[in-house]
Amino acid sequence: MAAQVEETRPFILDDEQASLIRRQEIKKKVQKAGLLGINTVVMLVVLFPLLYAVSMSLKSPGEVYSSTFRLLPESLQLSNYADAFAVAPLGQYIANSFIVASLITVGQLVSGALAAFSFQFLESKGKEIIFALVLATLMVPGEATIVSNYLQIGQWGWLDSYRALIVPFLTSATTIFLFRQFYKSFPIALYESAKMDGCSNIRFIFQILLPLSKPAIGAVSVNAFINAWNMYMWPLLVSGSDRYRTVQIGVSMMNSVDSQSVVLMLAGVVIVLIPSLFIFIIGQKSLVKGLFAGSVKG
Amino acid sequence: ACTTDDGDSAVVEGDAAEPETEAVSTDVTGEGQTITFWHAMGGDLGLAVDQLVDRFNETNELDITVVSEFQGTYDDAITKLRSASLGNLEADVVQIYDIGSRYMLDSGYVVPMQDFIDSEGYDISQIEPNIAAYYTVNDDLYSMPFNSSTPVLYYNVDMFEEAGVDGPPESLSEIEDMHDALVNEGGADMPIALTIYGWFVEQFTAKQGLDLVNNGNGRDDVATEVSFMDNDAMINILEEWYALYESGAAPNVGREGGIPEFVSGQAAMTLASTASLSSILNEVDGSFEVGTAYLPAVKEGDDGGVSIGGASLWALESGNDEKEQASWEFIKFLISPEIQADWASSTGYFPITTAAHEEDVFKENIENFPQFQTAIDQLHESSAESQGAFLSVFPEARQIIENEIENMLNGVATPEEAAEEMAAQINSAIENYNLINTPE
Amino acid sequence: MADVQLKQVSKVYANETVAVKPLDLSIKDKEFLVFVGPSGCGKSTTLRMIAGLEAISDGGLYIGQELVNHLSPKDRDIAMVFQNYALYPHMSIYENIGFSLKMKKFSKSDRDRRIREAAGILGLTDFLERKPSSLSGGQRQRVALGRAMVRHPKVFLLDEPLSNLDAKLRVAMRAEIIKLHRKLKTTFVYVTHDQTEAMTMGDRIAVMNDGNLEQIDTPFNLYEYPLTRFVAEFIGSPKMSVFKTRIHRRSDWQIKINGQYINLGSGLTSRLITGQSDDQRVYAGIRPEDIQLSHIRDNQSFLAEVQTIEQMGSDMYIHVAIDECDALTVRASPDTKVSVGDSICLRVDSNKWHLFDHQKEKTLLRSPFRPAAKSREEHLVS
Amino acid sequence: MADVQLKQVSKVYANETVAVKPLDLSIKDKEFLVFVGPSGCGKSTTLRMIAGLEAISDGGLYIGQELVNHLSPKDRDIAMVFQNYALYPHMSIYENIGFSLKMKKFSKSDRDRRIREAAGILGLTDFLERKPSSLSGGQRQRVALGRAMVRHPKVFLLDEPLSNLDAKLRVAMRAEIIKLHRKLKTTFVYVTHDQTEAMTMGDRIAVMNDGNLEQIDTPFNLYEYPLTRFVAEFIGSPKMSVFKTRIHRRSDWQIKINGQYINLGSGLTSRLITGQSDDQRVYAGIRPEDIQLSHIRDNQSFLAEVQTIEQMGSDMYIHVAIDECDALTVRASPDTKVSVGDSICLRVDSNKWHLFDHQKEKTLLRSPFRPAAKSREEHLVS
Amino acid sequence: MELNQPLLDDKGNGIRKKRGKKKCSIETYLYLIPALTIFFLFTYLPFFRTIYRSFFLTDNRGIERVFVGFQNYTDLLTSSSFQNSLIVTFQYVAIVLILGMGFGFLTALLCNRTFPGIRLFSTVYAMPMAVASSGIAMVFSILLNQRIGALNQILGTNISWLADPRWALISVAVLTGWLNSGINFLYFSAGLSNVDESLYESASVDCANTWNQFLYITLPGLKHISFYILVINVISAFQSFGQIRILTSGGPGESTNVIVHDIYRNAFVNFRFGLASAESVILFIIVGILTVFMFRTQRKEN
Ligand SMILES: Nc1ncnc2c1ncn2[C@@H]1O[C@H](COP(=O)(O)OP(=O)(O)OP(=O)(O)O)[C@@H](O)[C@H]1O
Ligand SMILES: Nc1ncnc2c1ncn2[C@@H]1O[C@H](COP(=O)(O)OP(=O)(O)OP(=O)(O)O)[C@@H](O)[C@H]1O
């Protein structure tokens, strides 16, 4: 019988070979450490404005005007946060923003999911033209319509109301686009199979398509929510009272340079940044998944 | 087509409100109404306003409820009001800064104070005449002064003593003379932190005794163009300003700077509204002694005074007599001596009624902080002549002026060019406005 | 009654691709028909037209004598198994199997009964609560079958249902599907591009090429009596070796191989379509198993040089090259002693030639009369 | 000199997966070695360790006697062809093929010469200006080969290079790669999970299973003398039928099939490893071609019922079930007359049994002495 | 075997008719109604209103009072202030693109290879996308303050970042770049991860060192997505508003008065809706031309 397997002698490297291998390993470790170092520096740069805001919001007004830089406050002035709530109805603003952003998100999900379904799964005349028209809205700067929209909404008597803040944003080309992108990788066989099973379109959407579009829904939601939360120009125009003011507007009205106000203002800023950052951090994974990948496993 | 209406056009507009005027009779009490009050007082001032409102809500016997809404800066507030008029946004009482007055008159949706005063026979003699003058057109008081201020010079007394400088400057050119002493001996980084603020330009013009716009500073008739070119008011100001900047006496601190530099001890002086007094004292917190002085003249020997600044309260038409009456009740409350005294002490604004001076709170406050007195004296020394300009596009004009000052300081334009550019832009804005907004 | 008839059915896609040329075909009730052909030949399109997933461009489609062109898929009473199974990933196996019944508003108990019945047949009872993602390829395959089964459809359509499975599993599932067909006694239409599947599964096989139906016949007939050169080469592995040569009418019919005239067998010549002329150009095909290494060098054998050898363990394939055919494959016993470069002597079974017309590549041989195979159980020699 | 030696090489992935257990293996210079085994058995991992794409967890890897563990891929002088070809999509074919030369700073004219030479050999000359996306699967495959060729590397590594191609093309490319190996005279290491590829291409085949090397041998030896039950079943199609039974020492060695004792051939018993006892449990395997339908019902034959029949055209496979083996496959002539349900008489070639130990599933037979095959050209019967 | 049976009977006509009636039904459009209604009311219609209004002078209430034809446009295009806005806008967009995309790309590269802590780093790099421009602008207004801001204190400089026209534009652009770098990081990361790993392996076997892999694999591999990132960034950069209004209000002088800010000022501060509408239309045309241009170049590439 042929010698098919070499003799299994215990394997020993000589010193020279061992040191070559060791050097290679050390080189790799050094590279990794270097990468980690650079990343740490860059991360601090990116994070700096936020860290700075937190730090300043915890300083006492007296410290604000100090002419030397100190990241850490002398003593934590947590009362700034309580005071910020006293100066402006931040609670109301946050509630408003939540209502507005949530409803916008839901609206975009529904309108986007339906529209994208039609674009991707159904045949119709001129569908691609309509789709192009939808995408073209991305190119129309909001400012090109804001005057007309404002006057229109004013005419309807919608100023200073939730509807004014919400309704114009109930759909978005980005959402439709994202959904359609996602649907593109959706196995068409599932649709056909559902059709063979006698499933109607609307049932298909809600029982099969949407349950399987979780990554897209996640991405769209996070995206829509963050954008809605961070809207500035439109709410600035249409909200006129604290009752309907969103956080971005409310907080920017705290803008002032006296040291007393600076700390409160920054406390306010930190407070309003937290929800969107929070949503971002919990939604980041699905955001990435939904924005860029999009396949149904099964 | 330029409007040929005289100043009475506002009154004509006001006539539209005449029926209401009559309707303000005994059976209209404003009882049980809820009215919205828009104000532009941020920060500490805002807290003070809210306190007043709360107090009114608690104490008024007519069960009127006032909802106060902060609308941002003065600019934001008038912008909001203007755009609100396009829709359904409603306010009953709004606080509008001095320079918004002409626009308010033109707007056609205000109820003149005079209507309330006349129908009730309210006695306004208490109101400081210099203050009332600003808001009076053809002897009718259109809005009720509420928070009135003038600009004053704040200076660091410790620094001045250190530097051996006698007292605050009386004119801009004097500042240059103190420069070396204040910096070298006083330890200041800069003699003065001069905020780029259109209001100061307006006040420097008044201080020169000159008009900003034609037609009697816009009070005899609707202004049709600026007059600061013809009377050299602007060029004088800009040249002095630029000279201070050039020499380093007044570095460019932007539109937001001024007070921060002063309270942090970098600047020996700054210009600011009297309204800033309490917050400046707060911020300085005793780290040095704060002195106040009259607004410096542009050149020595200028014989004008300062005009009243701050803001006034406007009652808006709502088509609901009860509501309008409620607004009036609220306004009356705000100008009552007791409230004014309180308000003045906690902010730095003048009490607009002389009676307030008699209140204990006020007296006490003046005793503790004699700096308050400067502003009052300054106002009293100014004549009603320097009542300030009336201009529909005043907010825009102020922006233009500030822009051009920035351009000048940044070396983009010389003082002459800046002044010319201001004139050109403001004139075109006036023309445009008058063209479109001719009452039908 | 669930025979399926296609009458001049054709399909032109929106982009002008002619996927299926007018096709006449009748699938008998309870038959297992396999569509086979190279990629892109129109198999799936045909199947999808039957399913109603693709509109029919022209022609008439009848299921159980009824014209169904205008019916939507759900009204045709057919079930389809997709290549990737198209299981609903978020539903349990139970729900997957029962989905169509739910859509058809079956009562809960009816549904349950049918689902359990199907699961029983397919050995899925233990998996009903699981999600598809936790099943193996073969199990998923069975779920897909189960989903089709519960509806008791008139016709089962299967589009390459095994192509995602690995080789071993494929063989096993092949057997299961055949068993299922026997059990359900329903019409099955099965698409594959794998000729082994086609040969082993179909009662009849429809070979398609470029939108045309080349031949529809029993597996045996396809192999033995291919109607076209395409079918001859497509069916069989290693594929038939085809010679580009001429036939000659001497005393007997002869064919020229390697410069030498070799007699055609009488069994073959008797089937020759009349009207063939001397020295006519033909394609002559011979399968690897119909050519042998020969010890005797006579006028019925010829010499050729070995080019490559493929040792398959169970067989050995010897590839030789000669003038008329650049890839002649010979099947030999695995222990045959031969090396590359050897000159070997080959002899063809003279009745096993396949002759095709030079131009249209159609067969020149009549197929002997044979009754159509009645079922897979019988494989008779003609 | 480009032999490749793996000494106790193993791979443990970061997630603790032991992909390759300590492996000793020496690949000879100019040899064509094929790694074969089921999915996930560690073939790719081994290849990638040789390439330097995967760090070696333990052991030493030598190329041409030199330890290369620490060298990065670019310093190992190897070329690799990837399953998906990994052509650079934005470069023309010319640039793709020349990329490695550019990286090695070859002069422009040298580069051009080598690219054209490789393109000539592979028949790509007409496509040099195109982008990969405009090529067919087979052409891309050739570009990938070309890219490897131009470097004149010491070793060629190929990881399932044909698995993305369709069946026909696969057969054609198989032949091309063999030709290329013969032309280049370089060491080739080839990974596949397809046993046909392995059998037809390799000088030697290394069968892996679950991170272990099961057997490395010539194709013929693997087929005839598998060392383990795994190899026996893995190689050969249809696969070997395995009986779970016992051997008995009577006068001769016997094996129990279908309740009946059948003699083992003397050729076989002479190879039996000593120490086997009476009534010992074994796995006994027999290949489909080593069992025949028999006319004679004697004590060397047994009866079984036909379960399914697969008609392949060239062969017919009959599946029967008996007690000891639930899938016994018999290869028969395609014109055999038999139907499902028939009881048929079967006789096994008594020297062709494969016997494996019941526990370790290792062979119980010595393989007769055979010189290692020198090259693919010789396939000798032992 | 069936062959050429008599073709369609009279039923055939029926079949043809059925086929003539395209499969598309109104159902297709039903699903589009919610989205299209919103678009119609709040994008298309207002957009046409804007175009219409741009030919008028409007009064305080936004009512078109005097038809002036293209005068708003000619006024704008000849006014030095608007020309300045255009220049400022283009400068601003250029800086934002370079910084935002550059930084996004850099951070994406840094996170391309796995190493411990990568989750944390990539979260931080993407985080700016979730930050409100208005909120962070207020932070920057302090951070950039000449005297009390951290930037001067750390750098030891004494620059008036927001009051000096040379720095003001750069400052707001840096802030915007920072804001955009988050989403750009995500886009570039996706682009990088889309580059087939085996290409790198293949290149490394082909003797390419790290730099050459970057040059010949990474960069070409990102070409496609870079284009989309560019388009998205251009569109969004043109629309920045909150941070500019809060940080500089267009100043000092008009050095940060980008078109969008000017539109806001003209419309809602100075109440010249007609003029603002004309500006909006010009902005749309600019963005439109750029987008179409970018798509064209892209298509030519392929
Ligand atoms: N939706 C479509 N639009 C346009 N052409 C199509 C479409 N679907 C298929 N085709 C074309 O129609 C022809 C037949 O396609 P079909 O899918 O029926 O082939 P197939 O025989 O199933 O092939 P495969 O074995 O690859 O699945 C092909 O040329 C294909 O490119
Ligand atoms: N990067 C990895 N990290 C962790 N485990 C891995 C990785 N790559 C492969 N494995 C595991 O290592 C084992 C061997 O994988 P390998 O890719 O070598 O298999 P293979 O024989 O090539 O299989 P196939 O035929 O499917 O390609 C498998 O269990 C696999 O899951």
Ligand SMILES: O=P(O)(O)OC[C@H](O)CO
């Ligand atoms: O800051 P104030 O309230 O004193 O007002 C200053 C100016 O009068 C505003 O126009």
Ligand SMILES: [Mg+2]
């Ligand atoms: Mg198909």
Ligand SMILES: [Mg+2]
């Ligand atoms: Mg592999």
